[in-house]
Amino acid sequence: MRLHLPRINLDVISRIETVAIDTVAAISPWLAPVIPAYLTNTHMAGALGYPPWVAFIGALVVECLGLAAIYTATQFWDYNDAKATEKENHLIGMDKKERQIAKQKRQRNAPFKWAALAMGFYIVVILTVNAALEMEVTQTGFTVKVFSNALLSLLSVIAGLIIALRSQHRRRLGRFSRRKATQKPVEETQESAEDVTKPAEVTQPAQIARRPISRTEFLRLAGAQTYAEVAEIAQAHDLNGNYGDWLGSRRSVAELAKMVDLSPRTAQYWTSKPKEQA
Numbered sequence: 001m002r003l004h005l006p007r008i009n010l011d012v013i014s015r016i017e018t019v020a021i022d023t024v025a026a027i028s029p030w031l032a033p034v035i036p037a038y039l040t041n042t043h044m045a046g047a048l049g050y051p052p053w054v055a056f057i058g059a060l061v062v063e064c065l066g067l068a069a070i071y072t073a074t075q076f077w078d079y080n081d082a083k084a085t086e087k088e089n090h091l092i093g094m095d096k097k098e099r100q101i102a103k104q105k106r107q108r109n110a111p112f113k114w115a116a117l118a119m120g121f122y123i124v125v126i127l128t129v130n131a132a133l134e135m136e137v138t139q140t141g142f143t144v145k146v147f148s149n150a151l152l153s154l155l156s157v158i159a160g161l162i163i164a165l166r167s168q169h170r171r172r173l174g175r176f177s178r179r180k181a182t183q184k185p186v187e188e189t190q191e192s193a194e195d196v197t198k199p200a201e202v203t204q205p206a207q208i209a210r211r212p213i214s215r216t217e218f219l220r221l222a223g224a225q226t227y228a229e230v231a232e233i234a235q236a237h238d239l240n241g242n243y244g245d246w247l248g249s250r251r252s253v254a255e256l257a258k259m260v261d262l263s264p265r266t267a268q269y270w271t272s273k274p275k276e277q278a
Contacts, residue, residue: 025166032159033063035152039130047137062129063156066122070160071167073115078168080109119157126153176248182228213237213260215270222256222271 037059044055131150135141217233224230226247233239237260257267 025162029159029162032155033067036126036130036156037063039149039153040126043129043133047133062122062125066126066156067160067163069115069118069122070157071164073112073119074161074164074168076110076112076115080112083109123154123157126156172248179248180244213262218260218262218267218270222253
């Protein structure tokens with residue numbers, strides 16, 4: 001008698017696994033501050049002699065301020081990095097005089113140093129209350145117990161970083177989805193126009209070689225902010241999907257040169273030299 005085992009759908013298992021991991025990654029960072037908050041509450045009520053309700057509120061405030069400081073510092077760093085990348089892209093295609101004027105303009109960055117200082121102050125507070133205070137009370141010096149309390153107190157730092165990074169990634173995915181949704185109608189319009197003008201009997205048995213890209217076209221692609229600005233150039237060089245992904249990334253000139261079969265040295269020369277010297 002042949003035994004028939006049920007067929008396992010690997011796609012369903014993979015989706016369940018993805019949902020489970022994503023759920024754990026979303027919930028666990030919010031549970032991590034419970035341990036540092038408990039240690040802070042214990043030492044404030046025991047070693048420092050605070051009333052229980054004051055110690056509880058104090059521990060809650062310390063952990064909330066710590067998460068806020070870590071999240072804010074990460075957000076400010078990401079904003080400043082994006083602004084610096086945008087400024088570098090705006091310099092592409094400018095002549096020497098325009099570059100000097102653009103570089104002299106002061107860029108208003110987010111106050112990352114102050115946010116980092118707040119995050120550092122939070123770390124000093126929790127290490128002092130949960131580790132140094134333990135050494136003072138027990139009079140045993142730096143032991144494994146003190147070291148363990150210090151490590152457990154730093155769980156909030158890891159949790160804050162994970163929360164901030166996941167939030168940034170959600171915004172990136174949202175921007176990419178909106179950009180893809182706006183560029184899709186442009187592609188459909190151009191495809192329908194090509195279908196109307198192209199004779200039905202014409203077929204191409206082999207792929208036509210891509211024509212070399214000019215310096216003007218490359219600079220327009222490198223400096224564009226949206227797909228619609230350079231839709232004709234992207235269509236001419238068959239860059240629709242790859243160029244859309246490039247717009248949503250850090251916009252590396254070397255990656256763009258690779259997409260259009262251009263030497264990275266030539267691309268660097270084109271983007272660094274003024275137009276009248278190229």
